[in-house]
Amino acid sequence: MPLPAPATDNRRYQALVDELVARIPSHTPEWTNFNDSDPGVTLIQLFAYITESLLYRTNQIPERNRAKFLQLLGVPLAPAQEARGLVAFANGRGPTESLVVPRGTEVFAGALPFRTATSLDVLPLEARFYVRRPIISPTQEQQDYYALLYASYDKPVPQTLALYETVEVVGGGGVDLAETVDHSLWVALLGRTMDNVPAKDRDGWDDLRSKLAGRTLSLGMKPDQGADQIVARPGTPPALSDGLLRFELPSPGPIALDANGSPMPSYTRVAARADFDPLSQPGIIELALPAAAGLDLWHLDPLEAGVGDLPPVADAPDVAARIVTWLRIRSGSTTDVKLDWVGINAAQVRQQLLISAEQLAPGDNTPDQVRQLRQTPVLAGSVTLTSIENNTRHDWTAIDDVRAAGPEVAIPGAPDMGDPLAVFSCDAEAGTLSFGDGFTGRRPKLDEALYASYASTAGAAGNVNAGALKGGSMVPEGVTVTNPVPTWGGADAESVAAAETQIPRFITHRDRLVTAEDFRAITWRTPGVSIGRIEILPAAHPDVVPLTIGSAPGAVTLMVIPIRDPAHPDAPRADRPFLNTLCNYLDPRRLVTTELVLRGPDYVGIWISIGIEVAGGRAVAEVVEAVKTQIKAFLRPLPAPDTPMPQLPMLYGPDIDPALRGWPLAQAVHARSLQAAAARAAGVVSVEDVLLAQGSGAAVDSIALSGLELPEILGLSVVAGSPLSLDALRGATTPSQTAPRLPVPILAETC
Incomplete structure (x- = not known):
């Protein structure tokens, strides 16, 4: 959708009157009559009426100028991305002869439709x-x-x-x-x-x-x-x-x-x-x-x-x-x-709803016509448009900007560029189709029927768990289907707030990765992933030890953490699809002389045992949970969930406090810092002691971190009184060993 222009002042008549009347006791205490019959209140209402008219006219100026400026820039919101996955068909009771499931076969996860990307023989x-x-x-x-x-x-x-x-x-x-x-x-x-x-x-x-x-x-x-x-x-x-x-x-x-x-x-x-x-x-x-x-x-x-x-x-x-x-x-x-x-018997599926031949409002022969699609958001590149005029079918071509098309009527003496005239541009996020004005691109003629076919997606809602996909009416009889692994890649459309912060940066870097701030701003806009944290290390490479800024000229290391990881909710991992998506988006935008390294963090497992004294009248279980929540938030690798988006300043300038992005890189974990964090929890009178250890080692005062290392809590114990010993904590947290399988003795020369 087009980015909306902010209002200079959105106050209306009644808001102005209320604000002025509220100021009366501060400026003129002797004025005590605030009824409509009072002459002073009448003057306030008059000036409020005039001010409202002035504010309305003032708001129109930046709106028109800014809308035109954004139109020239061509900065649309990033559209939603479809989820993808794998499904396995089981021909349990179908025929033994050829049984082909065609491309586009629909299966469902609840009400969400998925379609097979290719056909297969089950x-x-x-x-x-x-x-x-x-x-x-x-x-x-x-x-x-x-x-x-x-x-x-x-x-x-x-x-x-x-x-x-x-x-x-x-x-x-x-x-x-x-x-x-x-x-x-x-x-x-x-x-x-x-x-x-x-x-x-x-x-x-x-x-x-x-x-x-x-x-x-x-x-x-x-x-x-x-x-x-x-x-x-x-x-x-x-x-x-x-x-x-x-x-x-x-x-x-x-x-x-x-x-x-x-x-x-x-x-x-x-x-x-x-x-x-x-x-x-x-x-x-x-x-x-x-x-x-x-x-x-x-x-x-x-x-x-x-x-x-x-x-x-x-x-x-x-x-x-x-x-x-x-x-x-x-x-x-x-x-x-x-x-x-x-x-x-597997196939790829994509989460999309196909709409075929949706009838739009007919043409009216006016310039710059816009038509709205019913299902949004739309998958980019999926829209095809056909029109019927005087019983003749016309196929329209989708282009990025209709102003690149030729004129509707040939201009005498002008060379024929061979550009298509029946063109339209699509804003996938808003689901709008825009046509030319006659000078650039053909206008839909009066009463010309327009029909659009396209695919819509539910975005991040399409990322469903394993086993969520079931059969549909198009699945052949005797065949069952499910998804053995979770689907991936679905992402919602970019929000207006996120897109507006990128406008000054887009003007500055023109979507090229040059400075550290360029890497941060452009990486945040990567479609198809939800990023929780980005750390840029210019002139650094993980293979050059120690990993420090300036040690590897020509290389840039990006440590990126997803915003969520169901398997590791407290220490999200950057898996290969996540890094592949980032790499595919950033690779064409980097300088040819830059070596870009995308990495997730290196988590260092730590064990923490804390003993506290609970205040009188407070439940021990409640205070213990409060301390655990405080410690987990203190060592969290991501910002707090309610933290706004300070990672995206409007213009270049001082960055936010690194601590607001999660636990800082290269900062050691000290037992005394954990003691101070635990003491801040409600209901804690004092902290008796804090035991801190790495892996299977003994208790230490601090654990040093370097490079891309971040702490991960392997075990956390909070008790009233003396802290639990680390050996007992490790024994209580370590998963039980499964019974060994009986070996099948096989005579083998080489295996």
Whole structure:
């Protein structure tokens, strides 16, 4: 929407009268009659009437001048951003033949609509995921078992023997391939229980294999996107990994043996297609399945299963009997691949509501016509416009500024620039369409029918939790759908207050990253993210130790913290999508000679135990909670929730107190400072003692912080009386250890 102009003075007649009458006792105490019949009050009312008229005329001058100035600047509000996500379809009771879910299929999270970004073939398959985790220290019983096993074959136990356990990755969530013996994730592609019927073939699945031949398996993948560092180097875009993942199926035919009689299985690489970097971005990988013969299984002796590079053993009988084939996802031995989630029959979705052929008010042949769309905010670039005039259809072209178009009627002698005449510009945040005045761009003619098609979004409301997306009327029968991971990227439109603070800066830097204030101002305007704190370290680089301003000329480090993180509410992390969004927005705006480093903070875990004396008449539990709230607010890395936006001064000048942005960088945490903060809580008579420690260390007076380090409270205890010991605090806070999994002993030469 256009930025509204502020009024010079918004007082009206009655407000002026009330203010003047209220001043009478201060200036003329002897005046005691304030009724309308008093001549003095009549004069006040007269001057108030005249003043109101003057104020009205005064307000028109800056409004018109400022509106015209902003129009020339072209500073619109940043529009809302759509949320995106991944969904997994399950063909539990649908047909085994080709079942294609078309692009634009609608699914819902409550009343919020999401649409699939691509079409996919929903295969009649289920999937189980396994990794082979090494057993670092096998028990003596396991070693004796394998010694006897080799002795039964008159062979010594190989020195290269390695044991591993097969671990199922439930739901495909949380995989670190670096922690496996073969840097692989094994996907057992299973037939459905309803399809497992007796057949003439050896395992009952040859008919299904023939139906899967040549079809496409849509593999959804979301990499681990925890805190990371992204570097935009001079003259180059951010680097992306390529070709570091291989997707393989067992090769048909018998398994060869090496000189020692160990199996040497071979795998066929599956053609994979993706338009994203699977090691840093979530998305869909399309795998082209081979002919039916390429989907077969090796049928092995029980002692051979899982040896070397053979697939792991699925012990559950109901799983083993339904395995159609194995898919191996393998990374390079030097590649650190962590996956938050992986699944089959997946598709990308976007939170948007599509409006088709919405009829607008017809044209009236006047210059500078404006039409309002009904659903706002509008997704930028999604609007298409068509008009009908004298039974003739006209398609209009969207451009940034209609004043760049040619004249409606050719000017004699003027060269033909070839510019389109039927053009419009769209303010996505306000949902308005603007047309030309005839000299620049064609005007919609009288009674010319206008029809607009576009997409609207709910912004930040589209960021929903895992499992929130359900099916819709367009989902085929027998197919279910849900989102295994939360959606991301939705952001509301920019507020007027935030946009107005950027106008002087826009005039100064013209959207270029030059000074430290340019970095702060432009970063705050990044669409699609909610930023809670920005720290700019000019001429500094995290790889240059110590990290100090001026130590690395040509580099700029930005420490950025999101405003919220459900997984870490007290210490928000900057994950990879957050940093990627910032990098994509800032990279084209930086100087080619600047190396820009985007980082989240380095949190230092601390333990705090406080003993207090509670005032009489106050509840101990209430005072204890007040002290905890005070300490958490004192060490908070972000500003207090009710802090206004002082990070955005109107003009260049003194910045705000760094302490108002959260805990300052390079400031040590002192036990005495925590004692003073605790003493300020209501109901605290005195603080007996404060115990402060880092990690598993002993109590110290202070913890030094440097570089991008900020404190994170791992455990906080507040009790009446003497403080709880740090060992007791750590024991009470440390999560309980899960029972170790039973290792599955597998005879393996190499794993």
